[in-house]
Amino acid sequence: MIFPQEQRLLSALGERLRLARLRRKLSNAVVAQRAGISRTTLYKVEAGDPGATLGSYVRVLAVLGLENDLQTLAADDKVGRKLQDLALAPTRRPRAASKRVAAPAPSSPDDTKGTQ
Template sequence: MPRKPPIVFPQEQRLLSELGERLRLARLRRKLSNAVVAQRAGISRTTLYKVEAGDPGATLGSYVRVLAVLGLENDLQALAADDKVGRKLQDLALAPPARRPRAAGKRTDPAPPPDTKPSS
């Protein structure tokens, strides 16, 4: 029984479609047929069509195999490489807690020195 495809929001679908289109264009620039890329990637032509269409049902492994056949697998190194939000959250967790200011009326001064009597 086939699995239900994952729920994909429009923005995510747009990202997948754009990725698929870039992969298709990369294949065409290299003058490779879809049959050749599918064979080298070890996937079916139907799966390659899904990858190039940005189908969310295509596995990440299929995308990686196509990237590898096209010589673009190192592009994966750039994904989430600069996690600005995560680093800020990490820095906030590492910062020492801020000290609370003392209340104005509760200032404690050191005790005055005891009275000393001059020796006679």
């Protein structure tokens, strides 16, 4: 099952690949042969068919000289970095009382008079 938004993404990718092939003046038979896939599979890739394998997409990208574009996929994981940063942030602890200890007052015999 594929969601409509994902299908739109695949269709747009397929269209970009088709346009890249046409700009290079390559026939679908030539691209399919160089990619080692059937023309039917190439049609599926260019249509954004979710049944086409990722390997087929990669082979077509390679034939068109666009394989390095894969390096940009998910390269800037902003959400993942934010979640990681939140987990790494130090937790705030309540401040402890001052570590200075008051010196005890000198005891004198008069201090014990009122306690009995």
